[in-house]
Amino acid sequence: xxxxxxxxxxxxxxxxxxxxxxxxxxxxxxxxxxxxxxxxxxxxxxxxxxxxxxxxxxxxxxxxxxxxxxxxxxxxxxxxxxxxxxxxxxxxxxxxxxxxxxxxxxxxxxxxxxxxxxxxxxxxxxxxxxxxxxxxxxxxxxxxxxxxxxxxxxxxxxxxxxxxxxxxxxxxxxxxxxxxxxxxxxxxxxxxxxxxxxxxxxxxxxxxxxxxxxxxxxxxxxxxxxxxxxxxxxxxxxxxxxxxxxxxxxxxxxxxxxxxxxxxxxxxxxxxxxxxxxxxxxxxxxxxxxxxxxxxxxxxxxxxxxxxxxxxxxxxxxxxxxxxxxxxxxxxxxxxxxxxxxxxxxxxxxxxxxxxxxxxxxxxxxxxxxxxxxxxxxxxxxxxxxxxxxxxxxxxxxxxxxxxxxxxxxxxxxxxxxxxxxxxxxxxxxxxxxxxxxxxxxxxxxxxxxxxxxx
Amino acid sequence: xxxxxxxxxxxxxxxxxxxxxxxxxxxxxxxxxxxxxxxxxxxxxxxxxxxxxxxxxxxxxxxxxxxxxxxxxxxxxxxxxxxxxxxxxxxxxxxxxxxxxxxxxxxxxxxxxxxxxxxxxxxxxxxxxxxxxxxxxxxxxxxxxxxxxxxxxxxxxxxx
Ligand code: FES
Ligand code: FES
Numbered sequence: 023x024x025x026x027x028x029x030x031x032x033x034x035x036x037x038x039x040x041x042x043x044x045x046x047x048x049x050x051x052x053x054x055x056x057x058x059x060x061x062x063x064x065x066x067x068x069x070x071x072x073x074x075x076x077x078x079x080x081x082x083x084x085x086x087x088x089x090x091x092x093x094x095x096x097x098x099x100x101x102x103x104x105x106x107x108x109x110x111x112x113x114x115x116x117x118x119x120x121x122x123x124x125x126x127x128x129x130x131x132x133x134x135x136x137x138x139x140x141x142x143x144x145x146x147x148x149x150x151x152x153x154x155x156x157x158x159x160x161x162x163x164x165x166x167x168x169x170x171x172x173x174x175x176x177x178x179x180x181x182x183x184x185x186x187x188x189x190x191x192x193x194x195x196x197x198x199x200x201x202x203x204x205x206x207x208x209x210x211x212x213x214x215x216x217x218x219x220x221x222x223x224x225x226x227x228x229x230x231x232x233x234x235x236x237x238x239x240x241x242x243x244x245x246x247x248x249x250x251x252x253x254x255x256x257x258x259x260x261x262x263x264x265x266x267x268x269x270x271x272x273x274x275x276x277x278x279x280x281x282x283x284x285x286x287x288x289x290x291x292x293x294x295x296x297x298x299x300x301x302x303x304x305x306x307x308x309x310x311x312x313x314x315x316x317x318x319x320x321x322x323x324x325x326x327x328x329x330x331x332x333x334x335x336x337x338x339x340x341x342x343x344x345x346x347x348x349x350x351x352x353x354x355x356x357x358x359x360x361x362x363x364x365x366x367x368x369x370x371x372x373x374x375x376x377x378x379x380x381x382x383x384x385x386x387x388x389x390x391x392x393x394x395x396x397x398x399x400x401x402x403x404x405x406x407x408x409x410x411x412x413x414x415x416x417x418x419x420x421x422x423x424x425x426x427x428x429x430x431x432x433x434x435x436x437x438x439x440x441x442x443x444x445x446x447x448x449x450x451x452x453x454x455x456x457x458x459x460x461x462x463x464x465x466x467x468x469x470x471x472x473x474x475x476x477x
Numbered sequence: 478x479x480x481x482x483x484x485x486x487x488x489x490x491x492x493x494x495x496x497x498x499x500x501x502x503x504x505x506x507x508x509x510x511x512x513x514x515x516x517x518x519x520x521x522x523x524x525x526x527x528x529x530x531x532x533x534x535x536x537x538x539x540x541x542x543x544x545x546x547x548x549x550x551x552x553x554x555x556x557x558x559x560x561x562x563x564x565x566x567x568x569x570x571x572x573x574x575x576x577x578x579x580x581x582x583x584x585x586x587x588x589x590x591x592x593x594x595x596x597x598x599x600x601x602x603x604x605x606x607x608x609x610x611x612x613x614x615x616x617x618x619x620x621x622x623x624x625x626x627x628x629x630x631x632x633x634x635x636x637x
Contacts, residue, residue, distance in 0.1 A: 046571065053579030054567040054586065056514025056555035063513035231518045231526055231580040231614050281516070281580030282614045313519040 029450045033473070049279075060279055061249040064237045066306035070099055072299055073151035075141035075158045076319070077133035080167035080388040081180065084131055084140070088159040092143055095157055097150030100303050102142040104130035107298060108267040111185070113355050114290050117260050124185035125354040125391070127265055127295055133162070134182055134353035135388055137319045144299045144307060167388035171327060171348045174387050182353055182386040191351070191359040191384035199366035201380035203438035209342025209377030213333030215417055220329040221406035225322035225350070228395055232281020234320050235310030236292050238300040246297050247274045253283040254290075261290040262297055273297070285394035289321050289356055321393035324358055325350040328369075328406040333377075334414050338428040345369040347382035347403065352391035357398065359384045364399030370438045371407040372448045373429040378438035423456060427467040434475075446472040485549045487512060488556025496543050502536075503527045505543035506553065514555035514583045518612070525611030528584035529553050535591040537610075554583035557590070565631040566590055566624070575624035577615035585611050589625045597636075598629055 027036060052058035089101045104110050107127045116123060129140045141158045145151035166180045173179055174189040182189055193199055210216055236250035252258045255275050263270040280287060296309040311320065326349055333342035347365045351358035362384035369380050397404075415425035427449065435443045449472045456463050480495035487510060494509045503520070506512045506529070518526035520539045527539040530552040557564050563571070566589055576582045585608060592599055592607035599607070604625045605618075613621060 044574075047574065047576070049579060050571045050574075050576050051563075053576040053582040054554070054563065054570045055558050056512075056553065056583045058579050059513075060516070060580065062517070063507070065508055065511075065513075229614055231524060231578070231612060232516065233518070280578060281518075282578045284614070313521060313523070 029447075029454070030473075058279060060232060060281055061237055061251050061277065062232070062235060062308070062310055064249045066237070066239055069237070069306040069308050070144045070146065070299065070303060071148040071151045072296055072307055072309035073143050073145075073148070073155045074139045074315075075143065075155045075160065077129065077136055077138040077140055077160075077162075079133060079162055079164050080136045080169070081165040081182070082133050082162040083165060084129060084133065085161040085163055087141060087161075089141060091157040091159070092141075092154040095145070095150060095154035097146040098143060098154045099146065099305070100144040100299060101154070101158070102128065102144070102295065102299065102302070103140075104128040106302070107265065107295070109265050112261060112265050112290075114257060114261055114357065115355065115360065116264070117257060120355075120359060122185050124183055125356070132184075135390055137390060138353070139295070142295050142299065144303060169387050169389055171325070171350050171383075171385040171387060174385050175383070180388075182388055186386060189386045191355060191362070191386075193359070193363070198381040198383045199363045201366050201369075201378060201438050203379075203440075204342075204377035206342045206344050206377045206379035210331070210333040210344075213341055214336045215334050215414075216331065217334065217410070217414055217417055218329070218331040219410055219413065220327065221402075221409065222327045223325055223402045223405070225325045225390065225392060226395060227317055227320070227322045228282070228284040228286030229317065230280075230282030230284060230286055233311040233313060233316040234287055234292055235308070236296050237306065237308045238293070238296045239306045240300045240304055241274070245272050245274055246300055247276060248293055248297060250275060250277045250293055251280045251283070252277055252287050252290075252293065253280055253285070254288040257288065258290045258293050262294045265290075265294040266297060266301070268297075285323075285396050285398060286320055288394045291320070318390070321352075321356055321391050323395035323398055323401075324352075324361060324392035325389070326365075326402040328365075328403055330369075330406060330410045332410065332414055334418060336418055338418065338420050338425050340373060340375050340414065340429050342377040343370060343375045344379040345381070347380070349382065349384050349399070350389060350392060351384050351386055352389040353386060354391040355384070356391050356393040358392055361392075361394070361399035365403050367439045368400040368403050369407065371404070371411070372431050372446070373426075374431045374435040374443075375429070375438065380438070421463065423452060423461055424463050424467055426452060427463065427470060430470075430472075432471075433473040448472060481544050483543050483547055485546050485551050487551050488553060494543075498544060500543045501539050502529070502541040502543045502546055502551075503538035506538060506551075512553055512555050514553045516580055516583060518580065523612070524581075524584075525588065526581055526584040528587040528611065530587055530591055533591070533594070535588055552587075552590075554586045557586070565635070566593065566628040569624040569628035569631065570621070573620045573624040573627055575616060575620040581611060581613040581615075585613065585621055589628070592625065593629055593632060597632055599625070601626065
């Protein structure tokens with residue numbers, strides 16, 4: 023590996039001993055010998071298998087649930103419905119005071135997305151659990167559903183989630199997260215060119231090779247050991263403690279070995295119900311998503327829509343940027359209010375723009391709840407912003423890389439959300455990219471610096 | 478449910494189990510025999526994480542009924558290292574950073590082993606073809622391809 027030590031040489035002690043050196047991964051020997059213990063590699067005598075009965079409708083009222091046939095199915099040990107869950111309505115981010123609680127562990131009176139968990143069946147074998155789940159009878163009254171964010175925000179749209187009472191997340195700043203910096207309209211008025219474009223993305227599934235799941239063992243000391251592939255151990259433990267109304271000291275979580283996560287395993291979905299099953303039956307419980315569940319049920323990256331309007335000068339300076347961002351949370355919040363909020367801080371991009379106006383909405387629809395995925399809230403925004411940057415450069419007939427040098431943020435610049443820029447390295451990255459990609463730029467850009475004033 | 482006897486060798490040792498008829502080899506190995514090195518990523522023949530070697534041929538254990546394996550010799554990744562010493566293929570996966578989460582690794586190693594057993598000096602295209610039934614969501618495949626080519630070189634040096 024080649025390390026370029028000329029960048030930041032004057033502000034860094036050159037004492038890198040580990041960076042640039044290959045070091046063996048500590049977990050690789052386990053992987054190549056098949057010894058690494060993933061959660062599903064734990065097998066316990068008497069272990070039960072949990073299967074979910076899921077909603078076939080995008081939006082429906084539940085008139086009644088009849089589990090009597092399922093309970094009689096050979097091998098079935100327990101059938102759970104909403105009334106069995108001590109604290110059935112929860113939301114993951116309540117741990118950091120981001121409410122309201124808006125999601126049911128098992129549906130209670132209503133389903134809000136196709137695939138929502140309604141009834142949990144625990145049986146001696148996977149097959150028995152599957153067969154019994156097919157015998158649960160749920161009587162639904164289908165309701166009108168909404169799948170498009172802009173439709174959901176119109177007056178008269180079907181209300182997705184009563185816990186919010188409106189189809190968007192209500193921030194303390196109102197119906198959206200807002201950033202106001204300078205005077206964007208004055209900026210547009212003084213611009214040589216205006217470019218407005220909208221960008222849209224679909225939900226993206228992480229598709230980890232190992233599906234989501236956990237194995238729970240009731241221990242002799244009245245505690246429960248939960249082997250899980252969650253990416254969020256303490257979030258999961260604390261939320262399980264709330265949902266089960268059980269002190270966290272009764273829960274022992276074992277994890278850290280995740281067969282691919284990419285953000286798809288940060289929601290608290292399988293553990294609480296599996297622990298409840300173990301508690302009510304006194305037996306180990308395994309709840310593992312099928313591949314179909316992993317693709318259809320686990321949260322994807324949110325669909326997003328980003329509308330960007332820029333005012334640009336002929337000399338390359340962007341002088342005004344107005345962005346409206348929409349994040350499709352699906353039926354429940356999970357991590358999406360946070361994703362939309364991240365977008366608000368991020369949309370100016372790594373550029374210094376004197377007049378900025380941003381609104382980001384977290385919208386509820388009857389789609390699969392979305393959540394975290396690698397840079398959620400910013401990745402789609404970056405796609406939109408950088409396509410927009412190329413278009414702006416083309417509009418004024420400027421090289422797209424030189425255009426970015428002109429607008430790049432530097433140490434000391436005030437960002438639109440009032441954080442002064444510190445430790446910027448965009449200019450240096452672009453200088454290196456220019457060399458590596460053999461995309462030359464004018465000498466004055468190669469002489470620029472993120473942190474030396476005037477350079 | 479009536480039980481069916483099955484008997485095979487697993488990594489050289491004799492195994493005999495009574496299983497439910499219809500049990501996949503993947504579940505029999507993992508839940509009955511206790512070899513959890515084959516992984517279940519899809520249980521429908523699409524990911525390759527469950528790959529094992531049966532009588533020298535690469536097989537998806539999730540699509541193989543255990544009762545059809547009577548009298549066969551089965552190899553899994555857990556049986557490769559002898560006396561704790563890694564085989565060149567395992568060593569190469571380690572050295573080229575061909576594992577990240579590691580969930581696909583045992584299946585990848587099985588597919589690579591069958592390739593190298595039949596074709597000791599494969600071309601890059603042959604490696605890609607041999608691994609095409611195995612999904613890896615983490616590495617982007619390139620380090621895995623390099624691992625197999627590296628192992629092939631190491632094998633031929635050892636043979637020379
Ligand atoms: S588990 Fe056999 S191919 Fe995926
Ligand atoms: S290393 Fe994670 S799937 Fe291959």
